[in-house]
Amino acid sequence: MAGAERQPSSLHVLRAITARELRLAWRRRLLKLLFLASVLPPVIFITVILVRLFVERSFGADLDWDPMLRFLQFQAGPVTLLALGIGTPCVARDRAEDVLFLYATRPVVPWHYALGKLAAVALPAAALMLLPGLLIAVLRLTVTQDLAAAGAGLMLLKMILVAAVMGWAYAGLTVGASSGVKRARWAMLLAIAFLFFPDMIAQLVTFGRAWPMGPGSAVNRLMESLFDVGLDWQGLWCLALLMLYGAGGAWVSVHRARREMIP
Amino acid sequence: MLNATAASAPWIEIDRLHLNRGGRPVLVDLSARLSGRAVGLVGANGAGKSTLIGALLGVLRPKSGRAAVLGLPLPAAAREVRARAGVMAEQAGIFPGGSGVDAVAFAGMMSGLARREALRRAHRALDALEVGEERYRPAKGYSTGMRQRCKLAMSLVHDPELLVLDEPTVGLDPPGRAQLLDLIRQLRDEGRRVLLSTHVLRDAEGLCDELLLLDAGTVSYAGPVATLTQPSAGRLVACGDGLDEAFAAALAAVGVETLEHDEERFVFASRGDADLAAFWRVAAERGAAVRRLGAELTTLEDAVVDLMEAGNGRR
Numbered sequence: 001m002a003g004a005e006r007q008p009s010s011l012h013v014l015r016a017i018t019a020r021e022l023r024l025a026w027r028r029r030l031l032k033l034l035f036l037a038s039v040l041p042p043v044i045f046i047t048v049i050l051v052r053l054f055v056e057r058s059f060g061a062d063l064d065w066d067p068m069l070r071f072l073q074f075q076a077g078p079v080t081l082l083a084l085g086i087g088t089p090c091v092a093r094d095r096a097e098d099v100l101f102l103y104a105t106r107p108v109v110p111w112h113y114a115l116g117k118l119a120a121v122a123l124p125a126a127a128l129m130l131l132p133g134l135l136i137a138v139l140r141l142t143v144t145q146d147l148a149a150a151g152a153g154l155m156l157l158k159m160i161l162v163a164a165v166m167g168w169a170y171a172g173l174t175v176g177a178s179s180g181v182k183r184a185r186w187a188m189l190l191a192i193a194f195l196f197f198p199d200m201i202a203q204l205v206t207f208g209r210a211w212p213m214g215p216g217s218a219v220n221r222l223m224e225s226l227f228d229v230g231l232d233w234q235g236l237w238c239l240a241l242l243m244l245y246g247a248g249g250a251w252v253s254v255h256r257a258r259r260e261m262i263p
Numbered sequence: 264m265l266n267a268t269a270a271s272a273p274w275i276e277i278d279r280l281h282l283n284r285g286g287r288p289v290l291v292d293l294s295a296r297l298s299g300r301a302v303g304l305v306g307a308n309g310a311g312k313s314t315l316i317g318a319l320l321g322v323l324r325p326k327s328g329r330a331a332v333l334g335l336p337l338p339a340a341a342r343e344v345r346a347r348a349g350v351m352a353e354q355a356g357i358f359p360g361g362s363g364v365d366a367v368a369f370a371g372m373m374s375g376l377a378r379r380e381a382l383r384r385a386h387r388a389l390d391a392l393e394v395g396e397e398r399y400r401p402a403k404g405y406s407t408g409m410r411q412r413c414k415l416a417m418s419l420v421h422d423p424e425l426l427v428l429d430e431p432t433v434g435l436d437p438p439g440r441a442q443l444l445d446l447i448r449q450l451r452d453e454g455r456r457v458l459l460s461t462h463v464l465r466d467a468e469g470l471c472d473e474l475l476l477l478d479a480g481t482v483s484y485a486g487p488v489a490t491l492t493q494p495s496a497g498r499l500v501a502c503g504d505g506l507d508e509a510f511a512a513a514l515a516a517v518g519v520e521t522l523e524h525d526e527e528r529f530v531f532a533s534r535g536d537a538d539l540a541a542f543w544r545v546a547a548e549r550g551a552a553v554r555r556l557g558a559e560l561t562t563l564e565d566a567v568v569d570l571m572e573a574g575n576g577r578r
Binding site: 007008012013016017019020023024027093094096097098099100101102103104105106107108109261262263 | 313314316317320322323342343345346348350352354355356357358359360361369370372373374375378417427
């Protein structure tokens with residue numbers, strides 16, 4: 001018998017779970033469209049920069065406007081939809097088919113399961129925020145030359161922070177919602193409710209003066225902090241809130257796996 | 264509790280295992296050492312079979328006591344046990360969202376195989392189970408038979424040295440059942456250990472050389488199947504005409520004890536050739552037509568039912 005003789009590493013198990021989720025997601029036409037849609041904003045953004053540069057060089061007019069924040073806020077739209085599309089079915093589908101125990105019959109522990117599913121959402125979400133940013137930084141350094149190396153580096157660091165935090169938060173939101181129910185469409189509704197209701201309730205209670213409470217508005221405000229007004233208390237609050245959304249979703253997923261990965 | 268000794272080293276060792284679920288004791292003071300190539304795990308519904316499987320895979324943690332599988336202590340070496348075991352779980356389905364071959368390959372990857380190797384072995388396992396082009400269809404639409412084959416392929420894909428099969432023949436038609444049992448027998452003969460949890464005692468009798476009978480979370484019997492099914496010493500059973508009350512009285516007159524009799528069969532005690540000769544002499548004298556005479560054989564089903572009834576009687 002020459003099978004898998006030793007127990008696989010945690011990394012191998014995590015990679016297998018994440019890769020399967022991504023393969024399943026990639027088979028869905030809607031997700032492919034969303035993926036393509038999330039590639040459009042960088043293209044538009046590059047066009048905007050080139051037009052701005054042309055106007056500056058041709059007419060000597062300084063538009064004094066950096067569309068980076070607008071680009072990121074626009075990019076967050078398709079990335080949010082993509083996270084909802086990948087994350088909300090992933091645990092609910094397993095629960096509906098009663099396969100959580102199947103994972104337990106393999107060398108898989110609950111946190112492998114939960115983290116594998118979270119990574120399947122966080123990685124593409126973060127990559128779709130980060131890769132266009134990387135492209136833009138390179139373009140601005142080389143073609144348009146409207147940013148110095150230090151400026152481009154700082155911009156990239158900020159983008160890495162936004163991408164990582166947003167990926168983690170949206171993974172927690174969608175996979176956590178998926179762990180709470182047995183049907184993907186209910187998980188979708190639950191995740192959408194978490195996107196909007198916390199802000200609505202907070203605004204109602206404080207007569208419109210509340211700080212962001214939902215993950216969508218927190219991402220928006222964090223981007224404003226980093227790319228426009230500078231990192232302030234509200235920006236830090238948003239950072240903490242997004243981390244909390246991710247951790248909460250991870251806790252719910254691990255808890256669910258622990259309860260159901262048994263015979 | 265009966266406990267027969269086995270010749271080779273035990274691969275399931277359970278020592279005074281207590282396990283509670285939902286605050287209720289499910290396994291109580293369970294002890295057994297089993298070394299058969301194939302071990303049957305039987306018992307009534309709720310006897311604790313699934314819970315014991317969970318404990319032997321290290322998924323459920325006992326309150327007290329010790330357990331080891333393949334010499335590996337549990338739950339400390341749970342991941343290693345699960346890497347070396349292939350489990351076909353009755354209550355669990357197939358990894359959803361893709362085709363049968365996808366699900367089998369994914370099961371292999373979970374057990375440590377690289378994707379390409381897992382896919383190669385998935386095809387090999389499905390070939391062995393005679394699953395054709397259906398393997399490329401979405402697993403969601405599979406028939407019960409296909410689902411069972413796919414589940415068995417998932418348990419075999421990483422070439423495990425231990426197979427844990429929970430009701431593998433449920434929902435299969437007779438040819439499918441026979442084919443699956445043949446395959447399990449073949450796997451056992453190749454040297455794999457098999458733990459077969461089943462309600463179909465005929466399957467256990469045909470496949471297993473040792474049996475673990477659970478009754479309300481305790482061991483009712485642990486040992487060789489042969490001990491339960493061997494011919495009853497000193498009991499002969501005859502079938503025919505004229506084997507009635509008067510025949511029993513005539514036998515008693517020559518010193519042969521009748522143990523039980525009805526219209527179907529006549530059971531008497533035989534201590535040797537003299538009793539047998541006396542039986543034939545009385546039959547000839549009374550003109551009884553004996554169509555069949557032989558040692559009384561016990562099926563596993565009879566033996567298990569007797570043990571379970573004895574357990575109920577004790578409670």
